[in-house]
Amino acid sequence: MTKRGRCLCGETRWEFDGAETWSCYCHCDDCRRNCAAPVVAWLGVPLRNFRWTAATPRSFASSKGVQRHFCATCGSPMGFEADHYEGGMHLYAASLEDPVDFAPTFHVNFQSKLPWLELHDDLPKYDGTLLHAPEDLADYTTG
Numbered sequence: 001m002t003k004r005g006r007c008l009c010g011e012t013r014w015e016f017d018g019a020e021t022w023s024c025y026c027h028c029d030d031c032r033r034n035c036a037a038p039v040v041a042w043l044g045v046p047l048r049n050f051r052w053t054a055a056t057p058r059s060f061a062s063s064k065g066v067q068r069h070f071c072a073t074c075g076s077p078m079g080f081e082a083d084h085y086e087g088g089m090h091l092y093a094a095s096l097e098d099p100v101d102f103a104p105t106f107h108v109n110f111q112s113k114l115p116w117l118e119l120h121d122d123l124p125k126y127d128g129t130l131l132h133a134p135e136d137l138a139d140y141t142t143g
Helices: 029-035
Strands: 002-006 013-017 022-026 040-046 050-052 058-063 066-070 077-082 088-092 106-108
Touching: 013 088, 029 040, 029 058
Parallel strands: 022 106
Antiparallel strands: 002 013, 013 050, 022 040, 040 088, 058 066, 066 077, 077 088
């Protein structure tokens, strides 16, 4: 199955084949600031199954080994790659063509959740990143 996504103006588009590796909410300060949102929904896919299908996004090195991708025309955040998540592309769930199909399964960086954001789900909540989850959620070599 192929899933597709795009930016606000439609200039930057992406797609991937197969299933995502994981799907979650992130509460870290970097993600919140990048999207000007109280929480960000993500899905991770292996780079080998991913491709940009229209205008290639611009990239910003937000920290050492981290590239955040965004549309050069409208500025929409599109994705994230990091050396510490080798082989993976993290995509903003809200950029999906049909985000209704998105089903998050956990939270990361939950210790950074804003106190005024109320959440009432039963999803697992990890205080750290994907790298600190009990199972290896950042492994893009299998599947």
